[in-house]
Amino acid sequence: MASNGTTRSHEVLETGNRLPPTRVLRSRPVSAQQRGLSYRRSAVAPYETEPMIASTSASDSRKQLGEGVRADFPILDQRVHGDKQLIYLDNGATSQKPKLVLEALREYNEGYNSNVHRGVHYLAAKATTAYEEARSKTASFINARSSREVVFTANATAGINLVAQSWGRKFLGPGDEVLVSVAEHHSNLVPWQLACQATGATLKHVPLTKDGRDLDMQAFAELLTPRTKVVALVHVSNVLGNVLDTNYVVEQAHKVGAKVLLDCSQSVPGRPTDVQALGADWVVATGHKMCGPTGIGFLWGRAEVLEEMPPFLGGGEMIEHVYLDHSTYAPPPSRFEPGTPAIAEAIGLGAAVDYLQDLGMQNVHDFEHDLGGYLHDRLLSVDGVTVYGPEPERRGSPLCAFNVEGIHPTDLSTFLDFEGIAVRSGHHCCQPLHHALGINSSARASPYIYNTASEVDDFVDALKGVIAILK
Incomplete structure (x- = not known):
């Protein structure tokens, strides 16, 4: 029981359920000739997990990606700068929200806005149920053993800071060593600093290979020692798009007794994720x-690892008993969710x-692989x-970071925006990686499930026009 006399939501909604094993089907190879012709891979059976709770999805049918889902994203149906159709290629930074998510946010705010875990009235109970259902959905989505292993945070940055300050502080x-890489997003570098x-x-850093295309796994093995306590690496880079060899990294790290943290910010949105199989x-x-x-x-986090971590932030909700001179703390995940959480946002995530x-x-993975390959080929x-x-073939994301000889990437992105095309420019929160590549910044085009081959063509045509103007 919680200290305020009410029953904790985890005790009501989650009883240590073990999720069924994930069913993963490998993607079929697609030839280069097929790229740009069809991205509708409905013949491939989808990856899914048996949900712990009933899905609230609007339809049980499997939609065809690209043009087939664009109607679900009303923000895409607009013109910018007067008469330019928006082509949104900045999904590596932030994706758009479908109507289902917008409706969930509206329903909470208009229909049952209330705090969670604390009240017994109708609105509080409904909000608590929806909040914890979102946790269970997320656990099922990544094949966690239990929803108790899922801690809601403000973002991936907050999650890494939680581990670095809680587990790291303890x-x-x-004499201990933390191993990261030069390819890390600042979110997985600064907290460890x-x-x-x-x-x-x-703090030690895995370098890039000589060609600058991937992390140097030989150097990783040489940097790993019995003094290594944590290995914190990006699963899919938000600049290079490369995929970490997680099996090798986890196996080698655990051999020396090190814990492993994976930043999956770019991989979870676009590929089947099974945290048990990842082994981190x-x-x-x-x-x-x-x-x-x-x-x-x-x-x-693995349940046994979360259990040994002390609180990072103190306050309400994360406690068991509070006295004037000391407190005892709730078990995970409540221990790491002090105060009023982002209730509407969690429900929206669900x-x-x-x-x-x-x-x-x-x-989604098949579609991104095909469309990303087409984008890569067109850019080159x-x-x-x-x-x-x-x-x-070795990329885990459809994003492409690029530069044009003699043109600053910010100039490129500014002129592309005038044509209605949204791409990113800058160091993408990866300054050390850009320095390792010998550049200060880059432009980045990152498609997602609602982009199309014709949009890639329009982007490349516009890029050629911009280059002609700027040169």
């Missing part, structure tokens, strides 16, 4: 890259999970363009 000390500064541990100790992701709201993400489950994550056909990262 278990790191002088702070943790090492506070504890006296040493923690996984983080964020809702706003997977059709969900901003301000919500999650940390998954709706986003419903939506993606309905599409089938293997279908433009004179003066350099695309960073590996070839399409």
Whole structure:
């Protein structure tokens, strides 16, 4: 029982259920000739998990991706700068929200807005149920053993900070080592810098291969020592698009007794994710890259690892008993969710999970692989363009970071915006990676489930026009 006399929602809604094993179907190979012709892979059976609770998805049918889902995203149906049709290719930063998510947010705010876990009245009970259902949906989506292993956070950054400050504060000390890479998003670099500064541990970095396309796994093996306590690496890079060899990394790290954290912010939105199969100790992701709201993400941790972690922030809801001079703390996940949570956002994330489950994550992966390969090939056909990262067959994301010889990427993105095309420019929160590549910044085009081959063609045609103007 909670200290205020009410029953904790986890005790009511979650009884240690073990989720069934994930069914994953491998994608079929697609030839280069097929790229750009058809991205509707409905013949491929979708990846799915048996949900712990009934899905609230609007339809049980599997939609065809690209043009087939665009009507679900009303924001895409607009013109910008007067008469330019919006082509949104900045999904690596933030994806758009389907009607199902927008409706879930509206229903909560208009129909049962209330705090969770604390009241027994109708609105509070309904809000608590929806909030914890969102946790169960998320657990099922990533094949967690239990919803108790899912901690809601503000975003992936908050999840990494939680681990670095909670587990790191307890278990790191002088002589210990934390291993990251030069390819990390600042969210998976700065928190470990702070943790090492506070504890006296040493931060080490896995470099890139000589061609700059991937992490150097030989260097990783050489940097790994019995003093390594944490390995924190990105699963899919938000600049290079490369996929980490998680089996090798986890196996080698666990051999020396190190814990493993995977930043899955770019991988969870676009591929089947099974945290049990990944084998890591923690996984983080964020809702706003997977059709969900901003301000919500999650940390998954193995139950036994979460149990040994002390609170990171103190306050209401995360406590068991409070006295004037000390407190005892609730078990995970409540221990790490102090105060009033992002209730509407969590419910919106649950709706986003419903939506993606309905599409089938293997279908999403196949579609992204095909469309990303087409984007990569079209970009390389433009004179003066350099695309960073590996070839399409080794990519885990459809995003392409690129530069045009002699043109600053911010100028490119500004002129493309005048044509209605939204791409990213800058260092993408990866300054050390850009320095390792010998550049200061890059442009990045990142499609998602609602983009089409014709939009890629329009983008490349516009890029050629912009290059002609700027040169």
